[in-house]
Amino acid sequence: MLTDEADPALVRARQSSERLLATVRLAIIALLVTANALVLAWMGQLHPRTLAMSAAVLVYGLVLFLVPRRVTAAWLPWVTSAMDVLCATGVLLLLVAMKMPIAAINNRVTFETYFVAVTISALRFDWRLSAFTAALSVAGYLGVTAYAALRFDLFDIQSVQMGSFVPVQFVNRLVVLVGNGVAAVAVARWARYLRLMVGTDQLTGLLQRRPFLERIEEELARADLARTTLSIAIFDVDEFHEFNRRFGHAEGDRALVQVAEQLKLGVRTTDLLARYGGEEFVVAFPRLDVQLAAKRVEALRAAIEQALNKDGQGVTVSAGVASWPADGQDFEAVLKSADERLYAAKASGRNMVIGPLPLPVRSVAGEPTSA
16 A cells, blocks of 8 residues: 555654644745735735635645644645645646636746645655655646647737747746656655664664654553553673673674564564664563563573574573553653663673562572562
């Protein structure tokens, strides 16, 4: 589906950009309407129908300013982009219907609205949307010209303000509009790439801290609304600096990649996994009781020990587990509790998981003891 987007970071970015574009659109409309009214008033051509059209355009901009603040559906950018183009096309068709075909074809202000619609579509991180907007703009302008040519002999009409129909100028306009569409597609593709790069750790391919924090706030809001729990686990590679000193940073990077792979294999698709910094990893378990989450974390710890405890390197991890709302009313408080338990696991001999009581703690010898 055209409206589907697998990456949550891009979904959030697109929703934010939609609100930004709504603000920009309203500002541009207000500026153009004001400038047009002043020019027409100076020329003595400010008629009631012109004022009515200007008011309708302002209402249109205001409606599209308010909608993104209430609607976050994936189809919204497609609809608003199409409406921007169709509104510009509608104004040009209205000029033709008012027996002003040259004013429609040679119109500068309304025609340049196509460029605005195509250009701002690139800020939505979807090249398909930019291509769609550009194609719709070209089709709209061609349709207006064809409609005018069917009703009038364009070569016999002269306008004092708008000049005459010149085929070369018409073709140039189309070429520039197509070029703008190609540029917008390229910008959208590059913006998407940069947004994904910003949110992804290059070494492990996991989420970075900032996008993880954005998503965890969303999960907390959902948990609060549904009155469910949210468990958090923080992992830390044991004695990682010593490991780097003994085997080198290249081996250290390889170990981090292997830890990340084991974590990815062991979490659910609904869980959130991130490299939180250095040798630290964080997992959020939505709608999972903390005791069940602790058992999952222990299984992850064991899988990492088995997979990486080879060649005498002995890579292991320690982890602390906490939950919302039992360990705090916000993510920072819950993470602090998990971090304190992580350091308790380190102090108790490493290679173990500590969570809230009555979670058993794995001893160095492998036998469970009381937390």
